[in-house]
Amino acid sequence: MRILGLRENELNKINGYFTCTEMINQPNLWLEGVKIIGEHKQEIQKFMDRMNSIKDLKIFLVGAGSSAKAASIVENYIRRVTKKEVHCISSTNLITQPDNYIIGDEPVLLVSFGSSGNTIEGLEAVEIFQERCKELYQLLIICSDEGEMVKKYGAKEGVLYIPIPPGTKGKSIAATGEFTLLIQYGLLLFDIQNYDYYKELFQNASRDAARFFDKDIYKVHSIANQPYDTIAVLGSNSLAFLAEEMCLKITELTGGLQSSQFHSVLEFRHGPKVVMNSKTLVSFFFSRDPLTMKYEIDMLKECSEDKRKSTIVAVSMDYVSEIDAHCDYYFHFNGNGFPYRDDAHIVFLYSLYLQSFSILKAVNLGISPDTLGNNAGGFINKVAQGVNIYKK
Incomplete structure:
Protein backbone atom coordinates (compact mmCIF):
# COMPACT_ATOMS: atom_id res chain seq x y z
CA MET A 1 0.00 0.00 0.00
CA LYS A 199 -23.05 18.45 1.84
CA GLU A 200 -22.70 18.33 -1.94
CA LEU A 201 -19.54 20.46 -1.83
CA PHE A 202 -17.70 18.02 0.42
CA GLN A 203 -18.87 15.00 -1.54
CA ASN A 204 -17.32 16.57 -4.65
CA ALA A 205 -14.21 17.72 -2.80
CA SER A 206 -13.64 14.20 -1.46
CA ARG A 207 -13.78 12.74 -4.97
CA ASP A 208 -11.38 15.38 -6.27
CA ALA A 209 -9.03 14.73 -3.34
CA ALA A 210 -8.99 11.02 -4.19
CA ARG A 211 -7.94 11.85 -7.75
CA PHE A 212 -5.18 14.13 -6.44
CA PHE A 213 -3.75 11.45 -4.13
CA ASP A 214 -3.98 8.81 -6.86
CA LYS A 215 -2.51 10.73 -9.82
CA ASP A 216 -1.26 14.24 -9.05
CA ILE A 217 0.80 13.21 -6.04
CA TYR A 218 3.63 12.11 -8.33
CA LYS A 219 3.88 15.63 -9.73
CA VAL A 220 4.28 16.80 -6.14
CA HIS A 221 7.14 14.30 -5.75
CA SER A 222 8.85 15.85 -8.78
CA ILE A 223 8.48 19.35 -7.32
CA ALA A 224 9.60 18.36 -3.80
CA ASN A 225 12.69 16.50 -5.00
CA GLN A 226 14.25 19.70 -6.36
CA PRO A 227 16.35 22.02 -4.13
CA TYR A 228 15.11 25.57 -3.51
CA ASP A 229 16.70 28.60 -1.89
CA THR A 230 13.24 29.73 -0.87
CA ILE A 231 9.57 29.02 -1.52
CA ALA A 232 7.11 31.86 -2.19
CA VAL A 233 3.40 31.14 -1.82
CA LEU A 234 0.92 33.64 -3.25
CA GLY A 235 -2.83 34.10 -2.82
CA SER A 236 -5.41 36.89 -2.82
CA ASN A 237 -7.78 37.82 0.02
CA SER A 238 -8.82 34.62 1.87
CA LEU A 239 -6.25 32.64 -0.10
CA ALA A 240 -3.47 34.89 1.23
CA PHE A 241 -4.14 33.40 4.68
CA LEU A 242 -3.99 29.92 3.18
CA ALA A 243 -0.60 30.87 1.71
CA GLU A 244 0.52 31.93 5.19
CA GLU A 245 -0.60 28.63 6.72
CA MET A 246 1.12 26.62 3.99
CA CYS A 247 4.40 28.43 4.69
CA LEU A 248 4.01 27.49 8.35
CA LYS A 249 3.58 23.84 7.32
CA ILE A 250 6.72 24.01 5.16
CA THR A 251 8.71 25.52 8.03
CA GLU A 252 7.41 23.08 10.64
CA LEU A 253 7.72 19.89 8.64
CA THR A 254 11.24 20.64 7.37
CA GLY A 255 12.41 21.46 10.89
CA GLY A 256 13.10 25.06 9.84
CA LEU A 257 15.56 24.00 7.14
CA GLN A 258 13.48 25.16 4.16
CA SER A 259 12.96 28.91 3.87
CA SER A 260 9.53 30.11 2.75
CA GLN A 261 7.53 33.33 2.48
CA PHE A 262 3.93 34.28 1.72
CA HIS A 263 2.47 37.31 -0.06
CA SER A 264 -0.74 38.47 -1.64
CA VAL A 265 -0.51 37.99 -5.40
CA LEU A 266 -0.41 41.67 -6.36
CA GLU A 267 1.93 42.53 -3.48
CA PHE A 268 4.55 40.22 -5.01
CA ARG A 269 5.54 42.77 -7.67
CA HIS A 270 6.06 45.45 -4.98
CA GLY A 271 9.51 44.18 -4.06
CA PRO A 272 9.24 40.52 -2.99
CA LYS A 273 9.51 39.28 -6.59
CA VAL A 274 13.26 39.87 -6.35
CA VAL A 275 13.54 36.40 -4.76
CA MET A 276 13.18 35.02 -8.28
CA ASN A 277 16.83 35.98 -8.79
CA SER A 278 17.60 32.81 -6.81
CA LYS A 279 16.30 29.25 -7.17
CA THR A 280 12.75 29.85 -5.95
CA LEU A 281 9.57 27.79 -6.03
CA VAL A 282 6.69 30.21 -6.68
CA SER A 283 3.22 28.77 -6.03
CA PHE A 284 0.03 30.58 -7.06
CA PHE A 285 -3.35 29.90 -5.44
CA PHE A 286 -5.84 31.22 -8.02
CA SER A 287 -9.15 32.72 -6.96
CA ARG A 288 -12.41 31.41 -8.40
CA ASP A 289 -13.60 35.01 -8.73
CA PRO A 290 -13.32 36.12 -12.40
CA LEU A 291 -12.25 39.70 -11.59
CA THR A 292 -9.59 38.60 -9.11
CA MET A 293 -8.28 35.98 -11.52
CA LYS A 294 -7.63 38.61 -14.23
CA TYR A 295 -5.21 40.41 -11.92
CA GLU A 296 -3.62 37.12 -10.85
CA ILE A 297 -3.06 35.91 -14.41
CA ASP A 298 -1.28 39.19 -15.19
CA MET A 299 1.04 38.51 -12.25
CA LEU A 300 1.59 34.93 -13.39
CA LYS A 301 2.58 36.11 -16.88
CA GLU A 302 4.98 38.64 -15.38
CA CYS A 303 6.62 35.95 -13.24
CA SER A 304 6.79 33.60 -16.21
CA GLU A 305 8.65 36.23 -18.24
CA ASP A 306 11.07 36.91 -15.36
CA LYS A 307 11.37 33.37 -13.96
CA ARG A 308 15.16 32.96 -14.35
CA LYS A 309 16.04 30.02 -12.07
CA SER A 310 12.58 29.75 -10.55
CA THR A 311 9.94 27.05 -10.82
CA ILE A 312 6.30 28.17 -11.08
CA VAL A 313 3.36 26.09 -9.83
CA ALA A 314 -0.26 27.11 -10.38
CA VAL A 315 -3.31 25.82 -8.51
CA SER A 316 -6.86 26.56 -9.64
CA MET A 317 -10.27 24.93 -9.42
CA ASP A 318 -11.21 24.81 -13.11
CA TYR A 319 -8.77 24.29 -15.96
CA VAL A 320 -7.67 27.59 -17.56
CA SER A 321 -5.47 27.30 -20.66
CA GLU A 322 -3.95 30.74 -20.07
CA ILE A 323 -2.69 29.57 -16.67
CA ASP A 324 -1.40 26.30 -18.09
CA ALA A 325 0.65 28.17 -20.70
CA HIS A 326 2.63 30.15 -18.10
CA CYS A 327 3.64 27.66 -15.40
CA ASP A 328 5.86 24.61 -14.99
CA TYR A 329 3.36 22.53 -13.00
CA TYR A 330 -0.41 22.91 -12.89
CA PHE A 331 -2.96 21.43 -10.48
CA HIS A 332 -6.67 21.96 -11.23
CA PHE A 333 -9.18 20.25 -8.99
CA ASN A 334 -12.80 20.71 -10.00
CA GLY A 335 -13.25 17.50 -11.97
CA ASN A 336 -17.00 17.45 -11.41
CA GLY A 337 -17.72 21.08 -12.32
CA PHE A 338 -19.18 21.89 -8.91
CA PRO A 339 -20.27 25.57 -8.50
CA TYR A 340 -18.08 26.66 -5.58
CA ARG A 341 -19.42 29.97 -4.27
CA ASP A 342 -16.43 31.49 -2.50
CA ASP A 343 -12.66 31.24 -2.18
CA ALA A 344 -13.10 30.10 1.42
CA HIS A 345 -14.82 27.01 -0.01
CA ILE A 346 -11.87 25.91 -2.16
CA VAL A 347 -9.11 25.97 0.46
CA PHE A 348 -9.80 22.33 1.37
CA LEU A 349 -8.50 21.08 -1.96
CA TYR A 350 -5.84 23.76 -2.40
CA SER A 351 -4.28 22.87 0.96
CA LEU A 352 -3.59 19.30 -0.21
CA TYR A 353 -0.86 20.41 -2.62
CA LEU A 354 1.44 22.16 -0.14
CA GLN A 355 0.56 19.95 2.81
CA SER A 356 1.75 16.95 0.80
CA PHE A 357 4.68 18.94 -0.61
CA SER A 358 5.80 19.84 2.93
CA ILE A 359 5.80 16.19 3.97
CA LEU A 360 7.65 15.06 0.83
CA LYS A 361 10.18 17.89 1.12
CA ALA A 362 10.84 16.81 4.72
CA VAL A 363 11.49 13.26 3.50
CA ASN A 364 13.73 14.65 0.74
CA LEU A 365 15.77 16.53 3.38
CA GLY A 366 16.01 13.49 5.66
CA ILE A 367 13.60 14.92 8.24
CA SER A 368 11.16 12.65 10.10
CA PRO A 369 7.69 14.30 9.84
CA ASP A 370 6.27 12.60 12.95
CA THR A 371 9.11 13.78 15.18
CA LEU A 372 9.58 17.29 13.85
CA GLY A 373 9.73 18.70 17.38
CA ASN A 374 12.92 16.69 17.85
CA ASN A 375 14.13 17.62 14.36
CA ALA A 376 13.89 21.26 15.39
CA GLY A 377 15.97 20.62 18.48
CA GLY A 378 12.91 20.50 20.73
CA PHE A 379 12.12 24.14 19.91
CA ILE A 380 8.42 23.57 19.24
CA ASN A 381 5.51 21.64 20.74
CA LYS A 382 2.07 20.73 19.41
CA VAL A 383 0.54 22.98 22.09
CA ALA A 384 2.76 26.01 22.72
CA GLN A 385 4.52 25.90 26.09
CA GLY A 386 6.17 28.49 28.32
CA VAL A 387 3.44 31.15 28.10
CA ASN A 388 3.19 33.43 31.15
CA ILE A 389 0.00 35.46 31.64
CA TYR A 390 0.28 38.99 33.02
CA LYS A 391 -2.46 41.28 34.33
CA LYS A 392 -2.58 45.07 34.39
Whole structure:
Protein backbone atom coordinates (compact mmCIF):
# COMPACT_ATOMS: atom_id res chain seq x y z
CA MET A 1 0.00 0.00 0.00
CA ARG A 2 1.25 3.48 -0.90
CA ILE A 3 0.49 6.67 1.03
CA LEU A 4 1.36 9.93 -0.75
CA GLY A 5 3.17 7.71 -3.24
CA LEU A 6 5.38 6.20 -0.51
CA ARG A 7 5.29 2.60 0.68
CA GLU A 8 3.88 2.10 4.17
CA ASN A 9 7.03 0.34 5.40
CA GLU A 10 9.11 3.30 4.15
CA LEU A 11 6.93 5.70 6.13
CA ASN A 12 7.34 3.68 9.31
CA LYS A 13 11.10 3.58 8.77
CA ILE A 14 11.38 7.39 8.45
CA ASN A 15 8.81 8.13 11.21
CA GLY A 16 6.31 9.67 8.82
CA TYR A 17 3.31 7.35 9.11
CA PHE A 18 1.08 9.44 11.40
CA THR A 19 1.61 12.73 9.57
CA CYS A 20 0.92 11.16 6.17
CA THR A 21 -2.13 9.14 7.19
CA GLU A 22 -3.66 12.09 9.05
CA MET A 23 -3.12 14.27 6.01
CA ILE A 24 -4.75 11.88 3.50
CA ASN A 25 -7.62 11.12 5.92
CA GLN A 26 -8.92 14.69 5.68
CA PRO A 27 -11.62 13.93 3.05
CA ASN A 28 -13.11 11.30 5.38
CA LEU A 29 -13.13 13.84 8.20
CA TRP A 30 -14.87 16.40 5.95
CA LEU A 31 -17.68 13.93 5.22
CA GLU A 32 -17.96 12.97 8.89
CA GLY A 33 -18.01 16.65 9.87
CA VAL A 34 -20.92 17.35 7.53
CA LYS A 35 -22.78 14.38 9.01
CA ILE A 36 -22.27 15.53 12.61
CA ILE A 37 -23.36 19.07 11.81
CA GLY A 38 -26.45 17.69 10.07
CA GLU A 39 -27.34 15.78 13.23
CA HIS A 40 -27.18 19.06 15.22
CA LYS A 41 -28.78 21.22 12.54
CA GLN A 42 -31.79 22.36 14.59
CA GLU A 43 -29.64 23.23 17.61
CA ILE A 44 -27.26 25.23 15.42
CA GLN A 45 -30.07 27.04 13.60
CA LYS A 46 -31.73 28.00 16.90
CA PHE A 47 -28.47 29.42 18.27
CA MET A 48 -27.66 31.31 15.07
CA ASP A 49 -31.18 32.73 14.81
CA ARG A 50 -30.74 34.04 18.33
CA MET A 51 -27.37 35.61 17.45
CA ASN A 52 -28.74 37.19 14.27
CA SER A 53 -31.59 38.77 16.24
CA ILE A 54 -29.26 40.58 18.67
CA LYS A 55 -28.92 44.22 17.70
CA ASP A 56 -25.36 45.55 17.23
CA LEU A 57 -23.81 42.14 17.97
CA LYS A 58 -20.07 42.05 17.28
CA ILE A 59 -18.45 38.76 16.28
CA PHE A 60 -14.84 38.07 17.28
CA LEU A 61 -12.97 35.13 15.72
CA VAL A 62 -10.02 34.21 17.94
CA GLY A 63 -7.31 31.56 17.65
CA ALA A 64 -3.54 31.04 17.69
CA GLY A 65 -1.17 29.63 15.06
CA SER A 66 -2.93 27.50 12.44
CA SER A 67 -6.24 28.08 14.22
CA ALA A 68 -5.86 31.83 13.70
CA LYS A 69 -5.21 31.25 9.98
CA ALA A 70 -8.38 29.14 9.76
CA ALA A 71 -10.36 31.95 11.41
CA SER A 72 -8.89 34.52 9.02
CA ILE A 73 -9.90 32.44 6.00
CA VAL A 74 -13.59 32.40 6.99
CA GLU A 75 -13.75 36.00 8.28
CA ASN A 76 -14.93 37.70 5.07
CA TYR A 77 -17.49 35.02 4.30
CA ILE A 78 -18.97 35.17 7.81
CA ARG A 79 -19.21 38.95 7.52
CA ARG A 80 -21.17 38.67 4.28
CA VAL A 81 -23.45 35.88 5.55
CA THR A 82 -24.30 37.49 8.90
CA LYS A 83 -24.12 41.15 7.81
CA LYS A 84 -22.58 41.75 11.23
CA GLU A 85 -19.38 43.45 12.36
CA VAL A 86 -16.75 40.68 12.34
CA HIS A 87 -13.20 40.92 13.69
CA CYS A 88 -10.53 38.23 13.42
CA ILE A 89 -7.82 38.55 16.08
CA SER A 90 -4.98 36.23 16.94
CA SER A 91 -5.12 35.44 20.65
CA THR A 92 -1.35 35.96 20.72
CA ASN A 93 -2.02 39.63 19.86
CA LEU A 94 -5.21 40.01 21.88
CA ILE A 95 -3.74 39.13 25.26
CA THR A 96 -0.89 41.64 24.91
CA GLN A 97 -3.08 44.70 24.21
CA PRO A 98 -6.79 43.92 24.62
CA ASP A 99 -7.67 47.63 24.65
CA ASN A 100 -6.86 47.74 20.93
CA TYR A 101 -9.64 45.31 20.11
CA ILE A 102 -12.45 45.31 22.68
CA ILE A 103 -13.99 48.76 22.38
CA GLY A 104 -17.53 49.71 23.38
CA ASP A 105 -20.19 47.78 25.28
CA GLU A 106 -22.07 46.08 22.42
CA PRO A 107 -23.05 42.40 22.79
CA VAL A 108 -20.29 40.02 21.67
CA LEU A 109 -20.19 36.54 20.17
CA LEU A 110 -16.72 35.14 20.87
CA VAL A 111 -15.79 32.32 18.48
CA SER A 112 -12.84 30.31 19.78
CA PHE A 113 -10.91 28.31 17.16
CA GLY A 114 -8.50 25.69 18.45
CA SER A 115 -7.06 22.21 18.16
CA SER A 116 -6.65 21.05 21.75
CA GLY A 117 -8.60 23.69 23.65
CA ASN A 118 -5.63 23.94 26.02
CA THR A 119 -3.76 26.88 24.48
CA ILE A 120 -2.91 29.34 27.27
CA GLU A 121 -3.57 32.38 25.06
CA GLY A 122 -6.97 31.03 23.97
CA LEU A 123 -8.10 30.42 27.55
CA GLU A 124 -6.88 33.85 28.62
CA ALA A 125 -8.75 35.42 25.68
CA VAL A 126 -12.05 34.07 27.04
CA GLU A 127 -11.32 35.54 30.47
CA ILE A 128 -10.49 38.92 28.92
CA PHE A 129 -13.82 39.00 27.08
CA GLN A 130 -15.68 37.89 30.20
CA GLU A 131 -14.13 40.74 32.17
CA ARG A 132 -14.88 43.40 29.55
CA CYS A 133 -18.22 42.41 27.99
CA LYS A 134 -21.60 42.97 29.62
CA GLU A 135 -23.32 40.52 27.26
CA LEU A 136 -21.12 37.67 26.01
CA TYR A 137 -21.98 34.57 23.98
CA GLN A 138 -19.55 31.87 22.90
CA LEU A 139 -19.15 29.49 19.98
CA LEU A 140 -16.47 26.84 20.46
CA ILE A 141 -14.86 25.41 17.32
CA ILE A 142 -12.41 23.07 19.02
CA CYS A 143 -11.02 19.77 17.69
CA SER A 144 -11.07 17.96 21.05
CA ASP A 145 -13.68 17.70 23.79
CA GLU A 146 -10.97 16.65 26.26
CA GLY A 147 -9.36 20.09 26.51
CA GLU A 148 -9.97 22.72 29.16
CA MET A 149 -11.88 25.04 26.81
CA VAL A 150 -14.71 22.59 26.16
CA LYS A 151 -14.75 21.20 29.71
CA LYS A 152 -14.93 24.68 31.22
CA TYR A 153 -17.40 26.38 28.88
CA GLY A 154 -19.00 23.80 26.55
CA ALA A 155 -22.16 23.20 28.58
CA LYS A 156 -22.76 26.75 29.83
CA GLU A 157 -25.76 28.91 28.96
CA GLY A 158 -25.18 31.07 25.89
CA VAL A 159 -22.46 28.74 24.56
CA LEU A 160 -22.65 26.47 21.51
CA TYR A 161 -20.24 23.57 21.10
CA ILE A 162 -20.70 21.03 18.31
CA PRO A 163 -18.26 18.08 18.46
CA ILE A 164 -15.72 17.76 15.67
CA PRO A 165 -15.15 14.19 14.34
CA PRO A 166 -13.09 11.95 16.64
CA GLY A 167 -9.58 11.52 15.29
CA THR A 168 -9.35 15.07 13.93
CA LYS A 169 -6.82 15.99 16.60
CA GLY A 170 -3.98 13.72 15.53
CA LYS A 171 -0.56 12.67 16.79
CA SER A 172 1.43 14.74 14.31
CA ILE A 173 2.64 18.15 15.50
CA ALA A 174 1.74 19.66 12.11
CA ALA A 175 -1.97 20.48 11.86
CA THR A 176 -3.59 19.21 8.65
CA GLY A 177 -7.08 17.89 9.38
CA GLU A 178 -7.17 20.07 12.47
CA PHE A 179 -6.77 23.07 10.18
CA THR A 180 -9.31 22.20 7.47
CA LEU A 181 -11.97 20.99 9.93
CA LEU A 182 -11.88 24.34 11.75
CA ILE A 183 -12.58 26.06 8.43
CA GLN A 184 -15.38 23.62 7.61
CA TYR A 185 -17.11 24.21 10.94
CA GLY A 186 -16.59 27.98 10.74
CA LEU A 187 -18.37 28.04 7.39
CA LEU A 188 -21.15 25.57 8.12
CA LEU A 189 -22.13 26.86 11.56
CA PHE A 190 -22.61 30.41 10.33
CA ASP A 191 -24.17 29.34 7.02
CA ILE A 192 -26.27 26.44 8.31
CA GLN A 193 -29.24 27.45 6.13
CA ASN A 194 -27.17 26.29 3.13
CA TYR A 195 -26.39 22.89 4.64
CA ASP A 196 -27.38 20.95 1.50
CA TYR A 197 -24.92 23.00 -0.59
CA TYR A 198 -22.06 22.11 1.77
CA LYS A 199 -23.05 18.45 1.84
CA GLU A 200 -22.70 18.33 -1.94
CA LEU A 201 -19.54 20.46 -1.83
CA PHE A 202 -17.70 18.02 0.42
CA GLN A 203 -18.87 15.00 -1.54
CA ASN A 204 -17.32 16.57 -4.65
CA ALA A 205 -14.21 17.72 -2.80
CA SER A 206 -13.64 14.20 -1.46
CA ARG A 207 -13.78 12.74 -4.97
CA ASP A 208 -11.38 15.38 -6.27
CA ALA A 209 -9.03 14.73 -3.34
CA ALA A 210 -8.99 11.02 -4.19
CA ARG A 211 -7.94 11.85 -7.75
CA PHE A 212 -5.18 14.13 -6.44
CA PHE A 213 -3.75 11.45 -4.13
CA ASP A 214 -3.98 8.81 -6.86
CA LYS A 215 -2.51 10.73 -9.82
CA ASP A 216 -1.26 14.24 -9.05
CA ILE A 217 0.80 13.21 -6.04
CA TYR A 218 3.63 12.11 -8.33
CA LYS A 219 3.88 15.63 -9.73
CA VAL A 220 4.28 16.80 -6.14
CA HIS A 221 7.14 14.30 -5.75
CA SER A 222 8.85 15.85 -8.78
CA ILE A 223 8.48 19.35 -7.32
CA ALA A 224 9.60 18.36 -3.80
CA ASN A 225 12.69 16.50 -5.00
CA GLN A 226 14.25 19.70 -6.36
CA PRO A 227 16.35 22.02 -4.13
CA TYR A 228 15.11 25.57 -3.51
CA ASP A 229 16.70 28.60 -1.89
CA THR A 230 13.24 29.73 -0.87
CA ILE A 231 9.57 29.02 -1.52
CA ALA A 232 7.11 31.86 -2.19
CA VAL A 233 3.40 31.14 -1.82
CA LEU A 234 0.92 33.64 -3.25
CA GLY A 235 -2.83 34.10 -2.82
CA SER A 236 -5.41 36.89 -2.82
CA ASN A 237 -7.78 37.82 0.02
CA SER A 238 -8.82 34.62 1.87
CA LEU A 239 -6.25 32.64 -0.10
CA ALA A 240 -3.47 34.89 1.23
CA PHE A 241 -4.14 33.40 4.68
CA LEU A 242 -3.99 29.92 3.18
CA ALA A 243 -0.60 30.87 1.71
CA GLU A 244 0.52 31.93 5.19
CA GLU A 245 -0.60 28.63 6.72
CA MET A 246 1.12 26.62 3.99
CA CYS A 247 4.40 28.43 4.69
CA LEU A 248 4.01 27.49 8.35
CA LYS A 249 3.58 23.84 7.32
CA ILE A 250 6.72 24.01 5.16
CA THR A 251 8.71 25.52 8.03
CA GLU A 252 7.41 23.08 10.64
CA LEU A 253 7.72 19.89 8.64
CA THR A 254 11.24 20.64 7.37
CA GLY A 255 12.41 21.46 10.89
CA GLY A 256 13.10 25.06 9.84
CA LEU A 257 15.56 24.00 7.14
CA GLN A 258 13.48 25.16 4.16
CA SER A 259 12.96 28.91 3.87
CA SER A 260 9.53 30.11 2.75
CA GLN A 261 7.53 33.33 2.48
CA PHE A 262 3.93 34.28 1.72
CA HIS A 263 2.47 37.31 -0.06
CA SER A 264 -0.74 38.47 -1.64
CA VAL A 265 -0.51 37.99 -5.40
CA LEU A 266 -0.41 41.67 -6.36
CA GLU A 267 1.93 42.53 -3.48
CA PHE A 268 4.55 40.22 -5.01
CA ARG A 269 5.54 42.77 -7.67
CA HIS A 270 6.06 45.45 -4.98
CA GLY A 271 9.51 44.18 -4.06
CA PRO A 272 9.24 40.52 -2.99
CA LYS A 273 9.51 39.28 -6.59
CA VAL A 274 13.26 39.87 -6.35
CA VAL A 275 13.54 36.40 -4.76
CA MET A 276 13.18 35.02 -8.28
CA ASN A 277 16.83 35.98 -8.79
CA SER A 278 17.60 32.81 -6.81
CA LYS A 279 16.30 29.25 -7.17
CA THR A 280 12.75 29.85 -5.95
CA LEU A 281 9.57 27.79 -6.03
CA VAL A 282 6.69 30.21 -6.68
CA SER A 283 3.22 28.77 -6.03
CA PHE A 284 0.03 30.58 -7.06
CA PHE A 285 -3.35 29.90 -5.44
CA PHE A 286 -5.84 31.22 -8.02
CA SER A 287 -9.15 32.72 -6.96
CA ARG A 288 -12.41 31.41 -8.40
CA ASP A 289 -13.60 35.01 -8.73
CA PRO A 290 -13.32 36.12 -12.40
CA LEU A 291 -12.25 39.70 -11.59
CA THR A 292 -9.59 38.60 -9.11
CA MET A 293 -8.28 35.98 -11.52
CA LYS A 294 -7.63 38.61 -14.23
CA TYR A 295 -5.21 40.41 -11.92
CA GLU A 296 -3.62 37.12 -10.85
CA ILE A 297 -3.06 35.91 -14.41
CA ASP A 298 -1.28 39.19 -15.19
CA MET A 299 1.04 38.51 -12.25
CA LEU A 300 1.59 34.93 -13.39
CA LYS A 301 2.58 36.11 -16.88
CA GLU A 302 4.98 38.64 -15.38
CA CYS A 303 6.62 35.95 -13.24
CA SER A 304 6.79 33.60 -16.21
CA GLU A 305 8.65 36.23 -18.24
CA ASP A 306 11.07 36.91 -15.36
CA LYS A 307 11.37 33.37 -13.96
CA ARG A 308 15.16 32.96 -14.35
CA LYS A 309 16.04 30.02 -12.07
CA SER A 310 12.58 29.75 -10.55
CA THR A 311 9.94 27.05 -10.82
CA ILE A 312 6.30 28.17 -11.08
CA VAL A 313 3.36 26.09 -9.83
CA ALA A 314 -0.26 27.11 -10.38
CA VAL A 315 -3.31 25.82 -8.51
CA SER A 316 -6.86 26.56 -9.64
CA MET A 317 -10.27 24.93 -9.42
CA ASP A 318 -11.21 24.81 -13.11
CA TYR A 319 -8.77 24.29 -15.96
CA VAL A 320 -7.67 27.59 -17.56
CA SER A 321 -5.47 27.30 -20.66
CA GLU A 322 -3.95 30.74 -20.07
CA ILE A 323 -2.69 29.57 -16.67
CA ASP A 324 -1.40 26.30 -18.09
CA ALA A 325 0.65 28.17 -20.70
CA HIS A 326 2.63 30.15 -18.10
CA CYS A 327 3.64 27.66 -15.40
CA ASP A 328 5.86 24.61 -14.99
CA TYR A 329 3.36 22.53 -13.00
CA TYR A 330 -0.41 22.91 -12.89
CA PHE A 331 -2.96 21.43 -10.48
CA HIS A 332 -6.67 21.96 -11.23
CA PHE A 333 -9.18 20.25 -8.99
CA ASN A 334 -12.80 20.71 -10.00
CA GLY A 335 -13.25 17.50 -11.97
CA ASN A 336 -17.00 17.45 -11.41
CA GLY A 337 -17.72 21.08 -12.32
CA PHE A 338 -19.18 21.89 -8.91
CA PRO A 339 -20.27 25.57 -8.50
CA TYR A 340 -18.08 26.66 -5.58
CA ARG A 341 -19.42 29.97 -4.27
CA ASP A 342 -16.43 31.49 -2.50
CA ASP A 343 -12.66 31.24 -2.18
CA ALA A 344 -13.10 30.10 1.42
CA HIS A 345 -14.82 27.01 -0.01
CA ILE A 346 -11.87 25.91 -2.16
CA VAL A 347 -9.11 25.97 0.46
CA PHE A 348 -9.80 22.33 1.37
CA LEU A 349 -8.50 21.08 -1.96
CA TYR A 350 -5.84 23.76 -2.40
CA SER A 351 -4.28 22.87 0.96
CA LEU A 352 -3.59 19.30 -0.21
CA TYR A 353 -0.86 20.41 -2.62
CA LEU A 354 1.44 22.16 -0.14
CA GLN A 355 0.56 19.95 2.81
CA SER A 356 1.75 16.95 0.80
CA PHE A 357 4.68 18.94 -0.61
CA SER A 358 5.80 19.84 2.93
CA ILE A 359 5.80 16.19 3.97
CA LEU A 360 7.65 15.06 0.83
CA LYS A 361 10.18 17.89 1.12
CA ALA A 362 10.84 16.81 4.72
CA VAL A 363 11.49 13.26 3.50
CA ASN A 364 13.73 14.65 0.74
CA LEU A 365 15.77 16.53 3.38
CA GLY A 366 16.01 13.49 5.66
CA ILE A 367 13.60 14.92 8.24
CA SER A 368 11.16 12.65 10.10
CA PRO A 369 7.69 14.30 9.84
CA ASP A 370 6.27 12.60 12.95
CA THR A 371 9.11 13.78 15.18
CA LEU A 372 9.58 17.29 13.85
CA GLY A 373 9.73 18.70 17.38
CA ASN A 374 12.92 16.69 17.85
CA ASN A 375 14.13 17.62 14.36
CA ALA A 376 13.89 21.26 15.39
CA GLY A 377 15.97 20.62 18.48
CA GLY A 378 12.91 20.50 20.73
CA PHE A 379 12.12 24.14 19.91
CA ILE A 380 8.42 23.57 19.24
CA ASN A 381 5.51 21.64 20.74
CA LYS A 382 2.07 20.73 19.41
CA VAL A 383 0.54 22.98 22.09
CA ALA A 384 2.76 26.01 22.72
CA GLN A 385 4.52 25.90 26.09
CA GLY A 386 6.17 28.49 28.32
CA VAL A 387 3.44 31.15 28.10
CA ASN A 388 3.19 33.43 31.15
CA ILE A 389 0.00 35.46 31.64
CA TYR A 390 0.28 38.99 33.02
CA LYS A 391 -2.46 41.28 34.33
CA LYS A 392 -2.58 45.07 34.39
